[in-house]
């Protein structure tokens with residue numbers, strides 16, 4: 510019987526294996542790589558949630574990112590009239606319902622292992638987006654009123670303090686676990 514070739518978007522190759530291709534080592538490796546890289550990008554974007562980074566209106570204007578779940582290009586930053594919010598586009602995107610639906614679809618279709626899914630990182634509740642937007646509104650107003658340098662400095666400071674605190678919390682958590690397990 511004649512078997513038609515199918516094109517796998519992720520591996521970028523033609524194959525005749527039908528559904529079996531999903532289980533192949535090659536396909537699973539490609540999926541793992543994609544998820545790892547995408548998770549890194551999402552995590553970097555999420556590190557801006559507490560203190561949005563405001564840049565000038567020319568900053569990487571029109572820059573896009575690729576959403577592997579939705580199979581489409583989206584704006585990377587949030588482009589406002591007078592300024593740009595770094596990663597704001599990505600943050601808005603991952604809070605959308607469509608993105609959430611397609612994320613689960615991707616996990617299901619590609620038989621992604623439970624330990625590699627991280628739905629709480631790849632998707633963000635609307636409530637969190639709302640909080641982010643409130644902060645953006647305040648920061649953008651500050652930016653417009655001329656406190657640009659000060660704003661950038663304090664945002665950087667908050668990020669550094671947070672990074673440090675996370676490290677401390679993590680190592681504390683880890684040592685607590687060890688104590689509990691002993």
Ligand SMILES: [Zn+2]
Nearest residue numbers: 517519520536
């Ligand atoms: Zn494939």
Ligand SMILES: [Zn+2]
Nearest residue numbers: 576578579608
């Ligand atoms: Zn998406």
